[in-house]
Amino acid sequence: MVSNRRKPGKLKQWFNQWLNSRLPAATKVTLAHRSVFILPSGFGLLWLTLVLLLFLFGTNYQNNLVIGLSLLLLSVFNTCIIYSYRNLAGMTISSTLSPQAYAGDTLVFPVRLYASQPQYEVLLNYPNNQIKVIKKVTNEASTSLIPFINERRGRVSPGRLKIESRYPLGLCRAWSHVDLDNEHIVYAAPLEANERLSHLDSEQDYVADDQGGHIPGVDEFKGLRQHIPGESLKQVAWKQLAQGRGMLTKEFQQPQGEPQWLSLTDFSPTSLESRLSQLTHSVDRLSEKGQIFGLQLGERTIQPADGEAHRISCLQALALVPAKPETRT
Amino acid sequence: MSSEHSEIISRHSLLWLLLANVAILLPLYEKLTPWTMAICGICLLWRLGIFIGKVAKPPRYLVTLLALGSAITLALIINSIGLLNGLINLLVLGYALKYIEMRKRRDVRTVVLVGYFLIALTFINQQSIIYTLILGLVTTINTCVLVSLYHEGNKLKETALMGSKLIIQSLPLAALLFIVLPKLPPLWMVPQNSSATTGLSDQVSFGDIEKLTRSASLAFRAEFDRSPPTNHLLYWRALVMEDYNGKVWTQHKSIKQIEKDVQFTVSGRARPLGNPVNYSVIAEPSYQNWLYGLDVAFSDDSNISNLPDYRLYAKRSVDQQYRYRVQSYLKSPMSPVLDDKVKQINLSLPEASNLKTQAFANQLMQEYPDPLQRLNALMNYFNQGDYFYTLSPPRVGPQQIDDFLFENKAGFCVHYASAFTFIARKTGIPTRLVTGYQGGEWNQQAGYLSVYQYMAHAWAEVWLEGKGWVRFDPTAMIAPQRVLEGFDAIFQPESSYLLDSPFSPLRLREFPLLNKLRLSLASMDYYWSVWVLGFDSNKQQRVLQKLLGGVTKQKMSLFMLIAISLIGLTIAYSAGLLTFRQRGEQHATKYTQICNKLSGKGLERRLDEGPLDYGKRVELAMPSLANEFALFTQYYIALKYQPLTKEGQKKISKLFLRLFKQIKKKL
Numbered sequence: 004m005v006s007n008r009r010k011p012g013k014l015k016q017w018f019n020q021w022l023n024s025r026l027p028a029a030t031k032v033t034l035a036h037r038s039v040f041i042l043p044s045g046f047g048l049l050w051l052t053l054v055l056l057l058f059l060f061g062t063n064y065q066n067n068l069v070i071g072l073s074l075l076l077l078s079v080f081n082t083c084i085i086y087s088y089r090n091l092a093g094m095t096i097s098s099t100l101s102p103q104a105y106a107g108d109t110l111v112f113p114v115r116l117y118a119s120q121p122q123y124e125v126l127l128n129y130p131n132n133q134i135k136v137i138k139k140v141t142n143e144a145s146t147s148l149i150p151f152i153n154e155r156r157g158r159v160s161p162g163r164l165k166i167e168s169r170y171p172l173g174l175c176r177a178w179s180h181v182d183l184d185n186e187h188i189v190y191a192a193p194l195e196a197n198e199r200l201s202h203l204d205s206e207q208d209y210v211a212d213d214q215g216g217h218i219p220g221v222d223e224f225k226g227l228r229q230h231i232p233g234e235s236l237k238q239v240a241w242k243q244l245a246q247g248r249g250m251l252t253k254e255f256q257q258p259q260g261e262p263q264w265l266s267l268t269d270f271s272p273t274s275l276e277s278r279l280s281q282l283t284h285s286v287d288r289l290s291e292k293g294q295i296f297g298l299q300l301g302e303r304t305i306q307p308a309d310g311e312a313h314r315i316s317c318l319q320a321l322a323l324v325p326a327k328p329e330t331r332t
Numbered sequence: 333m334s335s336e337h338s339e340i341i342s343r344h345s346l347l348w349l350l351l352a353n354v355a356i357l358l359p360l361y362e363k364l365t366p367w368t369m370a371i372c373g374i375c376l377l378w379r380l381g382i383f384i385g386k387v388a389k390p391p392r393y394l395v396t397l398l399a400l401g402s403a404i405t406l407a408l409i410i411n412s413i414g415l416l417n418g419l420i421n422l423l424v425l426g427y428a429l430k431y432i433e434m435r436k437r438r439d440v441r442t443v444v445l446v447g448y449f450l451i452a453l454t455f456i457n458q459q460s461i462i463y464t465l466i467l468g469l470v471t472t473i474n475t476c477v478l479v480s481l482y483h484e485g486n487k488l489k490e491t492a493l494m495g496s497k498l499i500i501q502s503l504p505l506a507a508l509l510f511i512v513l514p515k516l517p518p519l520w521m522v523p524q525n526s527s528a529t530t531g532l533s534d535q536v537s538f539g540d541i542e543k544l545t546r547s548a549s550l551a552f553r554a555e556f557d558r559s560p561p562t563n564h565l566l567y568w569r570a571l572v573m574e575d576y577n578g579k580v581w582t583q584h585k586s587i588k589q590i591e592k593d594v595q596f597t598v599s600g601r602a603r604p605l606g607n608p609v610n611y612s613v614i615a616e617p618s619y620q621n622w623l624y625g626l627d628v629a630f631s632d633d634s635n636i637s638n639l640p641d642y643r644l645y646a647k648r649s650v651d652q653q654y655r656y657r658v659q660s661y662l663k664s665p666m667s668p669v670l671d672d673k674v675k676q677i678n679l680s681l682p683e684a685s686n687l688k689t690q691a692f693a694n695q696l697m698q699e700y701p702d703p704l705q706r707l708n709a710l711m712n713y714f715n716q717g718d719y720f721y722t723l724s725p726p727r728v729g730p731q732q733i734d735d736f737l738f739e740n741k742a743g744f745c746v747h748y749a750s751a752f753t754f755i756a757r758k759t760g761i762p763t764r765l766v767t768g769y770q771g772g773e774w775n776q777q778a779g780y781l782s783v784y785q786y787m788a789h790a791w792a793e794v795w796l797e798g799k800g801w802v803r804f805d806p807t808a809m810i811a812p813q814r815v816l817e818g819f820d821a822i823f824q825p826e827s828s829y830l831l832d833s834p835f836s837p838l839r840l841r842e843f844p845l846l847n848k849l850r851l852s853l854a855s856m857d858y859y860w861s862v863w864v865l866g867f868d869s870n871k872q873q874r875v876l877q878k879l880l881g882g883v884t885k886q887k888m889s890l891f892m893l894i895a896i897s898l899i900g901l902t903i904a905y906s907a908g909l910l911t912f913r914q915r916g917e918q919h920a921t922k923y924t925q926i927c928n929k930l931s932g933k934g935l936e937r938r939l940d941e942g943p944l945d946y947g948k949r950v951e952l953a954m955p956s957l958a959n960e961f962a963l964f965t966q967y968y969i970a971l972k973y974q975p976l977t978k979e980g981q982k983k984i985s986k987l988f989l990r991l992f993k994q995i996k997k998k999l
Contacts, residue, residue, distance in 0.1 A: 046441050053445050057452050063522045066652060067510075067867050068455040068464060072471065074509045076448060078502035079475065082903055086498070089907045120908050124482040138484060171494060172478040173441065 022163065028182035031097040034166070038179045039091045041084060047174035050080060080174055087177040090170040094118040094125070094140060098183035102233030103315070105283070106156040106192040111148040111233045112185055114164065116140050126167040148232060156191040156279070156322045190318040193287055194280030227251040262307030263289065265317075266299035279321050286321070290314040300324060341440060345480040346383050348491065349440065352477050353379070353431055355470040356447050359454045359463070360424065365413060367405050368421045368428075371398065375428040395433045399425070415523035420453050437481055447474045456525055457617075459653060461860050472499045501903045508895050511876070512888075515869045525651040531618040531785060532570050532767055536581045538725070538732060541746050541767070545723055545819075547785035548829040548836040550616050551769055552624055553858060555780040557610040561626070563771050564815045565662070567791065567803060568624040568783060570768040572641040578682040579732065581750065581765045586677075587641055591621065594637045594647055601638040604628045608659035614861050615654045621646045624768060624783070626660040627803070633657060642666050642801075655866040665800035666793075670762065678762035678795065686733040686754060693758035703761050707794060707804060710755060714748060714809040717741065721811040723828050745814075748806035749790040756804075762795040766803075771818035778855035784838075786829035787819050919971045919985070922992050926964070929999045943969055957998060964991045 026038050043051070054077045061069030097115045104110045114127065118140045128134040129151045137147055151161045163180035227240055230250035240251040265285055267278055282298070289296045290309070297307035298317045301324075305317055341349075357364075357372055364372070381387030402425045410418035427446045434440060451467050451474070458467070476495030483491045531551055533540060552568075554560070573581035590597070613624055623636065623644040630638055633656045637645045646654065667674075681690075696713075700706035720742040728735040733754050736747045749765050756763035770789035772781035791805040807814055813821040819828075820841075830836055837853070840846040863871065873883070880887045904910050927937045927946075935953055937946045947965035951958040967988040970976065976984065 049441075049445065053448060057449070059519065060452060062516045063518045063520060064456060064525075064652070065518060066455055066459075067865055068459055068467075069452045071506065071510055071864075072448070072452050072455065072467075074513070075471070075499070075502055075506040078505040078509065079498055081505060081900075082498055082502045085900065085903050085907055085909070089904075089909050092909065123486075124484075170482045171498060172475065173481065 022180055023182075026163075026179070026181060028184040030184050031095065032181045032183065033095045034091050034093065034179050034181075036088075036092065038181065039088055039177055040179065041087055041175050041177045043080075044169060044173060044176045047080065047083075047176075050076065050174050054080070079172070083172050083174045086171045087168060087175040089120075090122045090168045091125070091166060091177050091179060093120065094122055094166070096164070096166065096181055096183065098185035099146065101185065101187045102231045103190065103235075103318075104153075104187070104233065105190045107154055108189075110151040110153045110159065110161070110187065110189065112151060112161055112164075112183075112187070113146050113148050113232065114183065115144045115146050117142055117144040122168070123170045124168060126165075128165050128167075129161045130163070130165065132161075146232075153189060156189050156276075157326075158186050158323070159189045160186040188319050188322050190322045191276070191279040191283040193284035194277060195284055227253060263294060263296040264299060264307070265289075265296055267301060268299075275324070275326070279324055283318060283321050286314060286317045341434065341437065342480070342484040343383070344484055344486065344488070344491070345440060345477065346379075347488065348473070348477045348480040349431070349434075349443065350376075350379060350383060352444070352447055352470075352474045353428075355473045356427075356450050357424065359458060359466065359470065360420070360450060362457065363417055363420050363453075364424060365406075365409065365421055367402065367409075368424055371402055371425060372428045375432040378432050389435075390432060392433070395429055399429050402429075414525070416456075416525050419523070420450075423450060423453070440477065440481060444474055444477050447477075456652065459865055461857060468499070472496050475499055497906075501906060504899050504902075505896070508892075508899070510867070511872065512892065515867070515872055524649060525619075529619040531620065532622070532788060534571060534583055534620075534622075536571075536573055536746055536765065536767055536790060537579060538728060538736075538743070538746055538750070541788050541790055542723060542725075542744055544788040545744075545786045545823075545828050546832050548825075548833045548838045549785050551618075551783045551785050551787070552613050552615040553780050553782050553861070554611050554613045554624075554772065555862070560611075560772075560774070560781055561609065561662070563818055564808075565626070566769075566771050566781075567626065567789070567805075568769040568772075569627060569629065569643060569766055570622050570624050571766065572643060572793070573765040573767065574677050576682060576750075576754070576765075578685040578730075584677055587639065590639060591645060594621075594639075594645055597637075600640055601630070601642070603630050603659075604661035604664035606661045606664050608661050610657070610659055612655055612657050614858075614866065615650050615656070617652050617654075618650050621649050623650070623654075623656065625658045626662065628661045628664045628666055629658050630661065631656055631658050653861055653865050655862070655868075667795070668798065668800045670795050670800075675762050675795070678764050679757050679760065681754065681757050686731050688731070688734040689737055689751065689754055690758050692737070693755040696755065697759040703759075703796060706759055707756065707761065710752065711804065711806060711809050714752075714806045719743075719748075719810050721807065721814065721822065723823060745805075745807040746790045748810060749792045752792045752804060752806040756792065756794055764793050764801075766791055766793050770805075770815060773818075775851055775855055775858065777851055778858045780858055782854065784829065919968060919988060922989070923964075923968050926992065926995055926999070929996070933999070957995065960991055960995050960998070964988070964995060967991065 026032070032038070054073050057069055057073030057076065061067070061071075061073055095117055099113045099115055101110065101112050112129075116125070116137065119142055121142075122140040123138070125137045125140055126134050127137065127147060127149050129149060132152055133150045135147055135149050137145075149161075149164065151159075153159050163182045165178060165180055167176060167178040169176055227243060228251065230239060230252045234252060238252045240253050243249075243251045265282055267275075267282065269282075286296070286298070290311070290313070293309060295307050295309045298305040298320060300320055303320060305313075305320060353376060357376075361369070378387060378390060382389060403422070406418055406421055406425070413421070423446065427443065427450060430439065430446070431443055434443060448471070451470055454463075454467055472495050475498060476491050479495045479498070480491045483494070530549070532544070560566070571583065572587070574584040574587070575582045590600075608630070609626065615623060623631075623646055625631070625644045628642055629644050631644050635647050636656055637647060639645050644656075644658065646656075696706055696710060700709050718741060721744070722742050723744060725736070725743040725747060726740045728740065733751050736743050737751050753763045753765050767788070767790045769783045769787045770791075771787050772783045774781055789807070791803060791807065793801045794804050795801050805815060808816075811822050825838060825841070830839055837850045840850040876883045876888075880891055901910070923943070930950060931937065933954075935950055941949075943965050947961060950961050954961070967984050970984055971981070971988060
């Protein structure tokens with residue numbers, strides 16, 4: 004659901020500053036009276052209208068029981084304020100490492116939640132993003148993935164996570180905005196390379212030995228490891244999943260061969276973003292095939308290597324290239 | 333805004349809705365037209381079908397059609413059922429139809445809010461303790477519907493627990509507000525609740541009172557400021573009948589007119605002189621306007637008119653329990669001077685009726701020229717003659733009084749009073765028939781008088797020069813105990829007021845112990861009427877006075893502040909928000925206490941010293957304490973640092989405290 008509530012610039016700034024001082028960013032936050040806000044919901048206001056209506060009704064008919072009912076409902080509203088606070092207070096929220104993601108993907112930020120006493124129907128979302136509903140938070144920590152739509156590459160911070168609850172009767176909205184300090188580096192969106200590296204995409208295995216070889220049998224994987232939620236589905240070992248062994252990710256065997264160099268200058272002078280995207284794609288392809296490669300990014304050079312760590316450092320380097328091209332060829 | 337996320341109503345909520353629907357509509361059954369009931373039934377069945385999965389949701393047009401149809405039907409019959417009933421039915425229909433076409437959470441909320449309103453409407457007619465408890469339960473069920481929206485996948489019991497918790501924890505604040513909030517008079521006129529009238533009627537024929545003697549329901553209760561008058565003085569006047577057409581006694585039209593205009597006129601009768609008997613009457617709903625009072629009754633209540641025929645008349649019909657103050661001037665005369673017109677009215681008789689009785693009257697007149705003597709002779713005549721007092725008198729023909737007086741010689745109070753009035757009028761004495769209640773059951777525990785419908789009575793009032801209207805009760809001549817000791821002294825309850833009500837609590841009278849229980853319950857009901865239903869600004873003042881001793885603004889606000897924070901803390905505590913002492917904290921203070929005592933003896937614990945090291949030092953320095961202190965230290969460490977089960981914790985804590993006491997003693 005999209006928010007159409009935008010505060011005017013200055014006010015919003017002030018509000019954010021105030022929030023930052025009140026609720027500083029931290030990877031682990033326990034909600035308490037400082038961090039929980041409560042206001043009546045629309046239904047709560049309707050409820051109060053009913054209370055008033057019943058009171059008038061009881062007064063006009065001089066019926067003490069009707070007046071009593073209206074006061075009881077008023078009192079229930081009061082009780083609900085306490086309970087709606089209780090439904091958030093004591094909840095501990097912590098961020099864990101997010102899975103890799105490319106620009107344009109919907110990011111997911113894993114959030115671990117637990118509470119000393121059960122809390123019901125807690126809604127989590129980042130501003131302007133889809134809401135995640137957690138039916139029950141217990142003292143056993145559970146991880147939820149909070150979606151965040153993102154188009155940009157580079158360091159992406161989802162902003163403050165909104166935690167909201169209307170339990171127990173929907174009369175009050177209790178909420179909090181926590182900054183879980185979970186900035187995430189988003190890789191550039193991969194774009195199929197059509198230039199010099201296009202052969203990488205071909206299915207032939209025996210092309211260009213001089214470009215850093217790879218031995219046959221690349222598709223034999225090194226092993227399986229636990230799938231990280233949110234990871235690309237391309238590498239999931241579906242067969243094993245079907246066998247009931249759970250979500251596993253294939254890791255490929257390390258090949259041998261001469262290093263291949265990837266560089267920003269490999270591409271015709273298209274836009275920087277498109278070149279970065281193509282490089283990202285190439286890095287993925289090479290890593291997938293287990294090839295050894297190096298990366299040349301203007302002043303920065305990443306020495307040839309292979310493996311997941313190498314891939315990540317390459318992709319991160321690509322993601323963090325400043326948007327403005329450097330004056331170097 | 334992130335208001336709604338999952339709009340589907342869970343089965344859990346649907347189940348609660350079914351429960352709430354039945355619970356809310358059942359207590360309202362009296363108010364519903366057969367039409368409304370039928371539609372509610374259909375909706376409920378349909379919903380049940382949806383719940384079980386046999387039927388699909390009804391199409392929109394069908395619901396709209398039903399709604400239109402029922403609204404039109406209601407509009408057609410609204411005149412016969414009254415505006416308020418019409419509105420109730422409309423609301424119920426809306427409730428039922430909305431209920432069936434609910435799709436989203438928002439619809440559920442609407443249904444719940446309307447549900448609360450329907451509960452409030454039920455309170456208009458049902459105000460007994462039992463009903464209040466039932467409706468309290470219904471309120472809880474309705475609240476559970478809302479809880480269930482957030483309790484998907486939970487058990488029914490958990491939701492019920494949460495709902496009841498919310499209601500119960502809200503009760504104290506509600507009670508406080510009820511006591512403290514000002515009691516306002518009605519702000520504007522509202523449509524009145526109409527229902528079949530109960531109790532006395534504004535016309536009396538031979539059969540009428542007899543019907544009432546079959547009713548064991550309460551007519552009203554009275555609480556006297558001092559001790560109540562004895563039974564034979566308890567003539568509760570309600571209606572005065574001045575017109576007789578040979579069959580039926582009715583009120584005179586001039587009085588009827590005054591009753592009609594009572595809204596717009598100021599009460600006309602002056603306050604009688606003398607020492608009054610002060611009391612309050614709590615009238616049960618009769619849907620009539622007349623009230624009850626002992627002669628000569630006068631009320632200062634602005635909603636009551638003191639009519640010229642010495643009756644009390646409510647400006648609005650009594651459609652719920654109504655409590656009013658009355659002063660009765662028992663010795664004050666009624667109309668010492670009588671208007672000629674009124675005199676004529678009270679002398680007129682239908683022509684050529686009851687000729688035998690008329691002849692008897694003429695004969696009486698010749699024998700006793702003095703009016704008072706004549707009346708006494710007439711009373712004696714009833715006493716001496718073989719007249720019989722019965723609740724099931726034989727039938728009479730068109731010449732009613734002749735048949736009764738000379739043929740059947742058996743009748744009920746109306747028969748005797750009618751005959752008496754007829755004869756007295758014929759002999760030239762202005763006389764009228766009065767109906768009301770006679771007697772009352774005294775509740776010793778709570779100190780009030782209950783008057784039941786079966787105590788309905790009729791008697792005569794005679795106007796005597798210089799004395800005004802004087803009460804003559806011929807029934808007292810035939811059955812003196814009826815008046816002296818009350819209705820129950822004469823009749824078997826089983827053959828009268830219990831005949832038609834097999835479950836009346838009055839049946840328990842025969843069993844002393846159970847009767848005591850019955851009276852206790854009746855007292856409870858009485859206190860309920862006085863302190864809850866009749867809680868008005870006077871009572872409020874009294875309660876606050878008692879609670880605070882002089883109501884000032886400061887005292888009031890302080891009282892509210894304390895009460896509200898106490899209530900808030902209690903709720904917060906029971907919600908698990910406050911935890912008073914951390915585990916082990918209590919033990920730490922005890923331990924420090926001992927350490928402080930020891931340091932007084934020169935064995936100070938250094939800041940960097942752990943309990944173990946310190947313990948060793950103490951053991952060396954004070955051998956007499958060595959064993960105990962070693963154990964004490966061990967327990968302390970266990971309590972503070974070891975993960976213990978709850979039972980283990982309890983056990984060690986106990987031992988620790990025992991040692992604490994021992995060591996303290998030795999030190």
